Amino acid sequence: MLTGKHVTVFVTGGIAVYKAADLVRKFIKAGAIVRVAMTESATKFVQPLTFQILSRHEVYTDTFDEKDPNNVSHIHLADWTELAVVVPATSNILAKMAHGIADNMVSTTLMATTAPRLIVPAMNQNMLENLATQANLETLRSFGYTIMEPDTGFLAEGYEGKGRMPEPDKIAEAAHQLLIKTSSDLPLKGKNVLVSAGGTIERIDPVRYITNDSSGKMGYRLAEAARDLGAMVTLVSASKLEHPFGVTVKEVQSAREMQAELMASFDEANIVIMAAAVSDYRPVNQADRKMKKTDTDIQINLEENPDILATMGQLKNKQFLIGFAAETNDVEKYALDKLKRKQADMIVANDVSKADAGFNKDTNEVIIIQPNHKPIHIDTDTKEAIAKEILQIAINNLKL
Ligand SMILES: Cc1cc2nc3c(=O)[nH]c(=O)nc-3n(C[C@H](O)[C@H](O)[C@H](O)COP(=O)(O)O)c2cc1C
Structure with missing residues (x-):
């Protein structure tokens, strides 16, 4: 399902950015063509070079870095995208997406794309439970976006709680399911x-x-x-x-x-x-x-x-x-x-x-x-x- 698909991974500034690198590798392994866009905060956790090497393509970080005079890069990327995966999704990007704010390469491209969106929130439990975050998640669901439930476990803050980014395998699986759900021409759909x-x-x-x-x-x-x-x-x-x-x-x-x-x-x-x-x-x-060795031949019936x-x-x-x-x-x-x-x-x-x-x-x-x-x-x-x-x-x- 992911074979040949144009997947854009939108990476925002959470501690789980390192896991997004593994997800890009999994998408590539599954045959997808991957592009990566990062917020400035995300680049403070992992260098764009890591994603560039994994995706075999330059990483998008700056809306105004217009290299090709023939197209506007965020619109070009938005149109190219067949599946948008926001991972890890900070409370900040959730708020921006819910309210139509477009102030960097990630949020602007997400505003401009019509591709199905898979959003993977990951944050501290209190940030997740904050009423503003919960209201934003509800708004994003009402837009028809797919939101993955964060895992519960050991958080970066040093205690157990809800807010962990699910493992990359689980996200690849969800991406696959979303592509099936949104494709109309699959001969074995529902079989x-x-x-x-x-x-x-x-x-x-x-x-x-x-x-x-x-x-x-x-x-x-x-x-x-x-x-x-x-x-x-x-x-x-x-x-x-x-x-x-x-x-x-x-x-x-x-x-x-x-x-x-x-x-x-x-x-x-x-x-x-x-x-x-x-x-x-x-x-x-x-x-x-365990059968013991004997001095005679044995037969197995x-x-x-x-x-x-x-x-x-x-x-x-x-x-x-x-x-x-x-x-x-x-x-x-x-x-x-x-x-x-x-x-x-x-x-x-x-x-x-x-x-x-x-x-x-x-x-x-x-x-x-x-x-x-x-x-x-x-x-x-x-x-x-x-x-x-x-x-x-x-x-x-x-x-x-
Ligand atoms: C060490 C550190 C870890 C952070 N981890 C998270 C996180 O897991 N989730 C989150 O929503 N914000 C996290 N933040 C806060 C965001 O980086 C901050 O809200 C930032 O403005 C997000 O920008 P962005 O959404 O443009 O990437 C963290 C900040 C720091 C300094």
């Missing part, structure tokens, strides 16, 4: 997408397990792609990858845990994507204590795990069900067979014997098999690009 990812772990004892080479990358890219198309995404993950923002992640280990989490979200799901490599078998006995995709195929009503097939030979033939056996709506098949496809790679090459359709071959590309194509084909079929 639930359920994704599984990673290789399940089947315990032998507390320190040993059976697993496979799946990294979870394909499932994570699918979850992110669905999120960027406006969906509410639940990712049931047996992977150790960093949680993507804007996605509800449920961590699991075993196939049975994965099944329980998936089934808990199955009814509401519109699209289900089973990208996890679920272990077919698990040890019959799972020792409570395995029993079958539930077939999650097939169960979903039987239960589905509205869900568009996508399965994955990792094969090393006769890929198309096995995938078509899997499509029928599991009653899936699509099988994404990949040849895991290929050097640049399948487990643990950043690229993939897949064949998409659907009932009554010719197979679609997608040549080697990043998993991110392939995830987008898979979802686009699903959306076209679903006619959402």
Whole structure:
């Protein structure tokens, strides 16, 4: 959702300015194009150079610093902005925004932009509770601006209280949600997408397990792609990858845990994507204590795990069900067979014997098999690009 978006971060003079630097980094990492405007007070806490390097662009601090004769810089920045984030927002900027005061680069640009505004107040608890601040917040809410609730915790003043700036992850998440709310052209807006990812772990004892080479990358890219198309995404993950923002992640280990989490979200799901490599078998006995070495060979008996995709195929009503097939030979033939056996709506098949496809790679090459359709071959590309194509084909079929 943030990919390619023009985000302007308006930094005002609170002690939490240093955290705004991390937020800029997160926006950039999420693919946004970021500009930063700072008040004079903000520059006393952190040098503009820090934000310049993180945003890869000169920081705006002076309304009258008109470098380009072809445009007026605060109007140019206001028009360029697709999302305005005021962070940390001082009691002073809240008052200015509530009363239409435009007396520096930050307040003037905020007056001139029509972009949605996300405001992140951060201040001493008494400043926050001051009736003037509360009235200003109420006014800003009545303008339709989104205001984040400050966190409670250890304040810079050395005592516990309300007024802390929420962590950058939470703000990035709120920015994402605001962009979804204010976008009208997202094909998966209001839809639930359920994704599984990673290789399940089947315990032998507390320190040993059976697993496979799946990294979870394909499932994570699918979850992110669905999120960027406006969906509410639940990712049931047996992977150790960093949680993507804007996605509800449920961590699991075993196939049975994965099944329980998936089934808990199955009814509401519109699209289900089973990208996890679920272990077919698990040890019959799972020792409570570490197994001791003996002088003889040992045997580990395995029993079958539930077939999650097939169960979903039987239960589905509205869900568009996508399965994955990792094969090393006769890929198309096995995938078509899997499509029928599991009653899936699509099988994404990949040849895991290929050097640049399948487990643990950043690229993939897949064949998409659907009932009554010719197979679609997608040549080697990043998993991110392939995830987008898979979802686009699903959306076209679903006619959402
Ligand atoms: C050390 C220090 C910390 C401050 N922290 C905050 C703060 O967290 N929140 C706030 O609203 N004001 C804070 N202030 C006060 C603002 O910096 C002051 O109101 C300033 O005029 C705000 O200007 P600006 O809104 O143009 O950035 C702090 C001031 C100092 C000296």
